Amino acid sequence: MSERSHDGGVLLSPPASPDEGLAAAELAAKYGLAVSGARPSLGEYVRQLWGRRHFILAFSSAKLTAQYSQARLGQLWQVATPLLNAGVYFMIFGLILGADRGMSKGVYIPFLVTGIFVFTFTQSSVMSGVRAISGNLGLVRALHFPRAALPVSFAFQQLQQLLYSMIVLVVIVVGFGSYPDASWALAVPVLALQFLFNMGLALIFARAGAKTPDLAQLMPFVMRTWMYASGVMFSIRVMLEGKPQWISDVLQWNPAAVYMDLMRFALIEGYGSENLPPHVWAVGAGWAVLFAVGGFVYFWQAEERYGRG
Known part of the structure; x- marks a missing residue:
């Protein structure tokens, strides 16, 4: 096909492209192109996350080291902060309000400190998860990696911090x-179940916090309410004696209370199985699996939207 130029010469038209008329999706399929930042399949996403396991561990350790780098006492604040909270709560709830009802001082103080350390593990995982994406936008926008690595690494950071605190808790x-015996070995599966639960929570709130940054301002009030409803400072069974049984059941079966009570049962002499709700191990495992799997899938579904806008 040709046409004449203004000076009478003949111009040859370029040959038609074999791709002419193809839609964008057809062109991409023809040449094997993919959308940048597109969400991979769930199985592929798990594989990519496993491939970043060394980054996750290194990042969590680095964040833990840097957390108190500007303080004179440094890493000691990892233990001092929950201990100071325990002292305040003991003065208010143990001495003034009598929340130690039904327990001797030899049981109540370990009961209180265990509750605070274990609940702080969940609380810190949630609070760091809320900011996992919104607080690291530079990293999210600059590098390509599975975004779940961030909330998972923050959950590992809080686990490491709890392990430091456990040394003081044992003392x-x-x-x-309460001296070491066979029941102390139960602390390991309790921590494993709680870590899975916390990781799921961190993933859920990472997605929510990425979309709504103001959620980080609301969460301290939510966590404080959850703490008071979970029996951190008092025995739910004793304090709700005479109340409708369903209220006690709901509070005892909430996951924070379940993991605290299991840890108390493992470590404290005199805190027996009568203080635990029925089927407590099954409930604890159920919460862990439900939130770990559900939270991971929920986070993965919005993978391509993190860092956009």
Whole structure:
């Protein structure tokens, strides 16, 4: 096909492109192109996340080291903060309000400190998860990696912090007469179940916080309410004696209360199985699996939207 130029010469038209008339999606399929930042399949996403496992562990350790780098006492604040909280709560709830009802001081103080350390593990995982994406937008926008690596690494950071605190917790428990025995081995599966639960929560709130940054301002009030409803400072069973049974059941079966009670049962002499709700291990495992799997899938579904806008 040709046409004449203004000076009478003949111009040859370029040959038609073999791709002419193809839609964008057809062109992409023909040449094997993919959308940048597109969400991979769930199985592929898990594989990519496993491939970043060394980054996750290194990032969590670095964040833990940097957390108190400007403070004179440094890493000691990892233990001092929950201990100071325990002292305040003991003065208010133990001495003034009598929340130690039904327990001797030798049981109540380890009961209180265990509750605070274990609940702080969940609380810190949620609070760091809320900011996992919104607080690291520079990293999210600059590098390509599975975004779940961030909330998962923050959950690992809080687990490491709890393990430091457990050293002090063991000293306190032994100091009040609870010596190591076979039941102490139960602390390992309790921590594993709680970590899975916390990781799921961190993933859920990471997605929510990425879309609504103001959620970080609301969460301290939510967590404080959850703490008071979970029996951190008092025995739910004793304090709700005479109340409708369903109220006690709901509070005892909430996951924070379940993991605290399991840890108390494992470590504290005199805190027996009568303080635990029925089927407590099954409930704890159920919460862990439900939130770990559900939270992971929920986070993965919005993978391509993180860092956009």
